[in-house]
Amino acid sequence: MNYILAIESSCDDTSAAIISDGEVISNKVATQEVHENYGGVVPELASREHIQKIIPVVSAALKEASITTSELKAIAVTRGPGLLGSLIVGVTFAKSLAQSLKIPIIEVQHMQAHVMANFAGKSKPEFPFICLTVSGGHTQLVLVKDYLNMSILGQSIDDAAGEAFDKTGKMLGLKYPAGPIIDKLAKQGQAQYAFPKSKVGRHEFSFSGFKTAVMYFLRRETDKNPQFIEENLNDICASIQNSICETLIEKLSIAAEEYDVETLALAGGVSANSELRRRFQELCDERNYKGFVPPISLCTDNAGMIGMVGWYKYLQQDFSNLAIAPAPRLSFD
Ligand code: KG4
Ligand code: ZN
Numbered sequence: 559m560n561y562i563l564a565i566e567s568s569c570d571d572t573s574a575a576i577i578s579d580g581e582v583i584s585n586k587v588a589t590q591e592v593h594e595n596y597g598g599v600v601p602e603l604a605s606r607e608h609i610q611k612i613i614p615v616v617s618a619a620l621k622e623a624s625i626t627t628s629e630l631k632a633i634a635v636t637r638g639p640g641l642l643g644s645l646i647v648g649v650t651f652a653k654s655l656a657q658s659l660k661i662p663i664i665e666v667q668h669m670q671a672h673v674m675a676n677f678a679g680k681s682k683p684e685f686p687f688i689c690l691t692v693s694g695g696h697t698q699l700v701l702v703k704d705y706l707n708m709s710i711l712g713q714s715i716d717d718a719a720g721e722a723f724d725k726t727g728k729m730l731g732l733k734y735p736a737g738p739i740i741d742k743l744a745k746q747g748q749a750q751y752a753f754p755k756s757k758v759g760r761h762e763f764s765f766s767g768f769k770t771a772v773m774y775f776l777r778r779e780t781d782k783n784p785q786f787i788e789e790n791l792n793d794i795c796a797s798i799q800n801s802i803c804e805t806l807i808e809k810l811s812i813a814a815e816e817y818d819v820e821t822l823a824l825a826g827g828v829s830a831n832s833e834l835r836r837r838f839q840e841l842c843d844e845r846n847y848k849g850f851v852p853p854i855s856l857c858t859d860n861a862g863m864i865g866m867v868g869w870y871k872y873l874q875q876d877f878s879n880l881a882i883a884p885a886p887r888l889s890f891d
Contacts, residue, residue, distance in 0.1 A: 561577070562872055563619070565651065566636050566861040567636065568638070575865045576619050577862070579869075580869045583622075586622065587615075593734055597724075601644070632877070633652045634666050637878075637888055638885035638887065640886060663880065666864045681850075683850045686821075690824050693719075694724065697713055710891045712760070714763040720735070723802065730791065740798060745832070747791075749793070761813055768801065811841055821848040821849075
């Protein structure tokens with residue numbers, strides 16, 4: 559068996575996974591609750607938590623896979639993009655362990671890993687396909703031509719879809735990250751409020767105008783009725799979610815038609831959203847696309863997806879130098 563240890567520490571989740579011949583056999587994630595009341599990730603606190611959690615998380619992943627470090631063939635680690643202090647913890651840990659075990663390290667680009675999460679299941683997408691990657695920091699339409707060979711067709715020119723959820727959620731008084739809370743509350747609401755759509759390029763996204771529109775809407779309504787948010791929270795959440803998801807699926811649909819692909823995929827933390835998944839399925843059913851969505855545990859940040867890139871790079875013996883440094887703005891395109 560070819561066992562690879564994968565490590566992810568780019569933002570506020572410390573994660574370790576074991577990949578055995580391309581299959582994720584353990585995937586442990588320690589989420590940091592310390593950021594909940596700050597409305598976003600506090601980089602300094604994130605780095606400190608990674609330092610505390612990395613060894614217990616790696617031990618737990620090895621234990622669940624019932625292997626020891628002596629059986630590892632390589633270590634895959636997120637090199638970027640992400641928060642510098644957070645990345646330093648994972649990269650330094652990976653380099654040190656690799657050095658002591660005398661095995662190679664494999665650097666992984668985090669956004670490429672989100673896309674590659676779609677290869678973790680038994681049935682795998684066929685090339686070429688278009689993946690809509692929606693996370694807390696990025697919104698990208700990606701044309702995937704082969705394993706690890708992908709290009710960005712378009713992306714957000716300002717806020718990411720996850721930020722649109724988190725920042726509008728903050729206006730409603732919800733804790734960080736607000737995305738999953740909005741998803742839950744929206745289930746009991748009706749999307750009865752409409753927000754304007756941004757006018758940007760065909761494959762680009764923009765959510766800053768949407769965010770401002772929500773802010774003015776809430777200001778106007780709470781001036782009339784100070785209890786407006788409290789009394790209509792579920793409907794406001796449903797409306798915000800509806801607006802974001804409609805834009806995302808519309809753009810994906812345009813790109814799919816233009817590139818004439820037969821397969822579509824979703825990736826990233828926001829692809830855990832139930833309404834986005836429903837609309838994605840609807841698009842695939844209506845237009846006859848083969849649709850792929852990773853299981854929820856592989857959508858939000860996790861080391862399993864890092865290990866998927868690690869596995870395909872391992873097959874090509876694409877190893878990195880132990881002198882690599884974290885790269886906060888690393889791109890795959
Ligand atoms: O991919 P991810 O875990 O981290 C980054 O690489 O950024 O994405 C985190 C983002 C956050 O903005 C969070 O609010 C959002 O994903 N998210 C969701 C849901 N679950 C996570 N947004 C909407 N609905 C969800 N169910
Ligand atoms: Zn991510």
